[in-house]
Amino acid sequence: MTKLNRRQTMALMGAAGLAPMAPAILRAQDKPAGLPDTMIWSTYDVGSTGYVEATAIADAMIKNYGTRVRLLPSGSGVGRIIPLKQGQANTAWLANELYFATRGIFDFATPEWGPQNMRTICGRPASFGIAVTQESGIETIEDLRGKRVAYAAANPSVAIKVDTMIGSKGLTRDDVEVIEFPSYADTLRALTQGQADAAGGALTAAALTELEASPRGIRWLSFDPNDKQMWENMNKIAPLFSPYRETIGVGVTGKDPVDVVAYKYPMVTV
Numbered sequence: 001m002t003k004l005n006r007r008q009t010m011a012l013m014g015a016a017g018l019a020p021m022a023p024a025i026l027r028a029q030d031k032p033a034g035l036p037d038t039m040i041w042s043t044y045d046v047g048s049t050g051y052v053e054a055t056a057i058a059d060a061m062i063k064n065y066g067t068r069v070r071l072l073p074s075g076s077g078v079g080r081i082i083p084l085k086q087g088q089a090n091t092a093w094l095a096n097e098l099y100f101a102t103r104g105i106f107d108f109a110t111p112e113w114g115p116q117n118m119r120t121i122c123g124r125p126a127s128f129g130i131a132v133t134q135e136s137g138i139e140t141i142e143d144l145r146g147k148r149v150a151y152a153a154a155n156p157s158v159a160i161k162v163d164t165m166i167g168s169k170g171l172t173r174d175d176v177e178v179i180e181f182p183s184y185a186d187t188l189r190a191l192t193q194g195q196a197d198a199a200g201g202a203l204t205a206a207a208l209t210e211l212e213a214s215p216r217g218i219r220w221l222s223f224d225p226n227d228k229q230m231w232e233n234m235n236k237i238a239p240l241f242s243p244y245r246e247t248i249g250v251g252v253t254g255k256d257p258v259d260v261v262a263y264k265y266p267m268v269t270v
Helices: 006-018 049-065 077-085 097-103 156-167 184-192 206-213 228-237
Strands: 038-044 068-074 091-094 120-122 125-132 148-152 177-181 198-202 242-246 258-264 267-269
Touching (some): 038 077, 077 091, 125 156, 125 242, 148 156, 184 198
16 A cells, blocks of 8 residues: 655645545446445544545545545534434444444433444554643653643543543543543644643544644653553453554654554444
8 A cells, every 4th residue: 555645645635625525537337336426424524534534535436436425524423423324424434433322322322312223334443542742741641640631522432542541540531631622633733732732643643744843743652562450441441442553653653663552443334
């Protein structure tokens, strides 16, 4: 698979933002049976890894099969599932809100919402970590005590990840200063804008490239795969994650990898 450099990635995002419904290049003779001419996908908000990935795959669908794809970005788990529930979207590209909706917990713990009958078509392991600014001086999970940690409103998928990761060292939201933002992408931008010291995010989130290039700098907190107590603590909170050594991402290279956590994302759901 060809790797995109930062300029190519940002160009792809810009094109997606300007033209969410790209023109089709018709190749009807190659189209699999049953594949529609148009599709609507519900995704994470603009600037997220899921949005960029969905954009790239939508572009491939258009070029190879002539299927036009429109993306519906949303910054909340409920907002991503509503179009699927109401029949307005063919698929939803989901994270942990899928588990919550099928079990009727967190934001879906209401009679009209849960549990939902949904099915996953495919998913892949994805890395996730806690990003901090280098200027903050934060180097470990324990250093987050008393620091400003960004949370996205109405987004239990990201919130449970952050809660689990800080909980790996016995911290809770009471031990940090919780700063709430409207969306996941806003939590990442908050680091660049000096509004927060730490935020949970995918290591390939395009919104973090600005932080890497800024004077504040970026650092990922490490989760030692050999720290048994750390992983026992995480599994008690949310047994969704496994150790993962990431070599590709914002501020991460093969020569400078980081140990973080892995989960399934995006999960393409119907």
